[in-house]
Amino acid sequence: MSPASGPTQVDRLTKDLRSRVLSGDLPPGHRLREEALAGEYGLARHTVRAALRALAAQRLAVVEPHRGARVAALDxxxxxxxxxxxxxxxxxxxxxxxxxxxxxxxxxxxxxxxxxxxxxxxxxxxxxxxxxxxxxxxxxxxxxxxxxxxxxxxxxxxxxxxxxxxxxxxxxxxxxxxxxxxxxxxxxxxxxxxxxxxxxxxxxxxxxxxxxxxxxx
Amino acid sequence: MSPASGPTQVDRLTKDLRSRVLSGDLPPGHRLREEALAGEYGLARHTVRAALRALAAQRLAVVEPHRGARVAALDxxxxxxxxxxxxxxxxxxxxxxxxxxxxxxxxxxxxxxxxxxxxxxxxxxxxxxxxxxxxxxxxxxxxxxxxxxxxxxxxxxxxxxxxxxxxxxxxxxxxxxxxxxxxxxxxxxxxxxxxxxxxxxxxxxxxxxxxxxxxxx
DNA sequence: CTGACTACATTGTGGAACGATCGTCAGATG
DNA sequence: CATCTGACGATCGTTCCACAATGTAGTCAG
The missing domain is CATH 1.20.120.530 (GntR ligand-binding domain-like)
Structure with a gap:
């Protein structure tokens, strides 16, 4: 569904999500549900989780404990x-x-x-x-x-x-x-x-x- | 075994590992094995994994795919x-x-x-x-x-x-x-x-x- | 001694499950 | 009528178990 180059699944997913965020496909503030993404990509929830954390480390997403991740929004x-x-x-x-x-x-x-x-x-x-x-x-x-x-x-x-x-x-x-x-x-x-x-x-x-x-x- | 303040296990573990790294308890270059840490702290491997990634995001550890994490060493x-x-x-x-x-x-x-x-x-x-x-x-x-x-x-x-x-x-x-x-x-x-x-x-x-x-x- | 091959250690990922927490909504309360 | 409360469902945080993929080390043949 996307280029998806990378050695590990988490890397690939992170890159793909990143490109979707930067292209506006996933708009700022959009909620990133683990289960949904896992289903969409056919990956385990753990894998999605790791990718979301990686995205957050790049400040392209924001995760709040027990509240999930969303695409970063800059005021x-x-x-x-x-x-x-x-x-x-x-x-x-x-x-x-x-x-x-x-x-x-x-x-x-x-x-x-x-x-x-x-x-x-x-x-x-x-x-x-x-x-x-x-x-x-x-x-x-x-x-x-x-x-x-x-x-x-x-x-x-x-x-x-x-x-x-x-x-x-x-x-x-x-x-x-x-x-x-x-x-x-x-x-x-x-x-x-x-x-x-x-x-x-x-x-x-x-x-x-x-x-x-x-x-x- | 350490202060360990924080809402989530991953946070607590990350903080604890960080303090151990910064105190020199875990010397630079020291290998951080998931299974070993999981056993030591009584946590699941996934949890340890997440903490190690978090540590890597702060550049206090370095992870290489399939080769695990080690305490960062600065030349x-x-x-x-x-x-x-x-x-x-x-x-x-x-x-x-x-x-x-x-x-x-x-x-x-x-x-x-x-x-x-x-x-x-x-x-x-x-x-x-x-x-x-x-x-x-x-x-x-x-x-x-x-x-x-x-x-x-x-x-x-x-x-x-x-x-x-x-x-x-x-x-x-x-x-x-x-x-x-x-x-x-x-x-x-x-x-x-x-x-x-x-x-x-x-x-x-x-x-x-x-x-x-x-x-x- | 060198190189290939095998066996082990460790990581990467998947799957299921369960408690904890959050958000929501209906119903009770004033 | 506004609001507080409690139940419920959604989602996250975490655990256990399993297994394939990869890296590492040790062995054995040449």
Whole structure:
């Protein structure tokens, strides 16, 4: 029913659930019942349980004792907090990158990622998902280029959460502005230093922080 | 056999194992066999399994598929990476704190934590564990004062890992220098800005990074 | 001594069961 | 009429048992 690559059942299920969460198939707040999932996937409840815990460890689900798991839902303040943490990682990564490898010839990974983002945005029929993916990839490349594995790993997790946020609040950067804004970002990183990244993220957070689409209240 | 507070068995076991890991009772690299633990605690294997996964999520244990779990062991480079991540969080927290609440009257929590550290160090018979705890508490107070929940949460996790590192490499700051170094740190945070924190951590990492005590090779 | 093969140990998963807890809803109470 | 209470069903937390899959170690032949 899905790609399902992975050595162990729990891994496969976790990945599948993750993709369903990030695609919006399982909407934020949606309850994840063990028995139901076990039936749906033809797995034992223990296996489902383990996968749900794993999902919770990635903060894509929230489990409360005796109350089960549900897809994580980020409110405005949670989103702000999330971006503050992202900023901490990305700013420091940018600083490390500048210190260790320099910014003038951008590292190849960054150049490639920036080019990919340009390409995705310049497509005749821009695919929103592709653009978002390229966007995330650029930020990731920037962080990874700093060469600090733990910062990179932590950032990857946050990127998933950010994608989750995108699912609930459709408010996102228009495709045509995406490219120029990030080309700008790279320029300003050279001129203004890592702080440019903080401002960039701050704007992104404010944009996404607007009223979630489809709020029921 | 241990405090064991918590609503669910898995929680209790996780906490107990965590304390045993952090106390050095379960040394780094030590294998954590499900059946053995189940017998020792009188719990089902599934329960132990869940606790081990939880421990792994906190990076206090490492599980490899079909090879079981073992207490996490940090080598020199892992420790360096860990402190780079810590630096990212603490520096940003310090920046936020300065921006939001100012540093001149230090927030009460920081003052208290600093006083506690002074007291622990000045004791007639300084208890190493108490000093280390007070040390961690000061760093934590500094980060928490910034008021960014996600940064605080992430930092708490890293603090546990740092304590784990202390377990393996006994190399740590002498008690008498601990107090002055941190009083210094607070001063320099005011004069030099958040960067002072980075330097502080860098020195700490280098100190701890020395050859682990009791290396068998 | 090396390599393949076998036997054991341990993990991964399934299945059934049962008490505990949560949520809900009807009925009693004021 | 609002609310409190208790019963009931749904779901979770945990246990026991079983077995296949995998990893590890030890043995034996060459």
């Amino acid at each position: 405005a303040s949670a989103l702000r907090d999330l971006f503050e943490l992202r900023a901490a990682l990305e700013v420091e990564a940018a600083r490390l990158l500048a210190e260790r490898r320099g910014l003038d010839p951008w590292p190849g990974e960054v150049v490639d990622a920036a080019a990919a983002l340009d390409a995705a945005c310049a497509a005749t029929d821009p695919d929103r998902a592709a653009v978002d993916a390229a966007h995330a990839a650029l930020h990731h490349a920037l962080v990874a280029a700093a060469g600090s594995p733990r910062i990179t790993a932590a950032h990857s997790g946050l990127e998933l959460e950010s994608r989750l946020a995108l699912v609930q609040s459709r408010r996102t950067l228009p495709v045509d502005r995406m490219a120029v804004i990030h080309r700008d970002l790279l320029d300003r990183l050279r001129t203004d230093g890592p702080e440019a990244l903080r401002r960039h993220l701050h704007e992104g957070a404010e944009l996404a922080g607007g009223r979630p689409a489809g709020s029921a209240s | 020199a480079s892992a420790l360096r990476d860990l402190f780079e991540l810590r630096a990212a969080l603490e520096v940003e927290a310090a920046r936020l704190l300065a921006e939001r609440r100012g540093l001149d009257p230090w927030p009460g929590e920081v003052v208290d934590a600093a006083a506690a550290l002074d007291a622990a160090c000045a004791a007639t018979d300084p208890d190493r564990a108490a000093v280390d705890a007070a040390h961690a508490a000061l760093h934590h107070a500094l980060v928490a004062a910034a008021g960014s929940p996600r940064i605080t949460a992430a930092h708490s996790g890293l603090e546990l890992e740092s304590r784990l590192a202390l377990v393996q490499s006994r190399r740590t700051l002498p008690v008498d220098r601990m107090a002055v170094i941190h009083r210094d740190l607070l001063d320099r945070l005011r004069t030099d800005g958040p960067e002072a924190l980075r330097r502080h951590l860098h020195e700490g990492a280098e100190l701890a990074g020395g050859r682990p005590a009791g290396s068998a090779s």
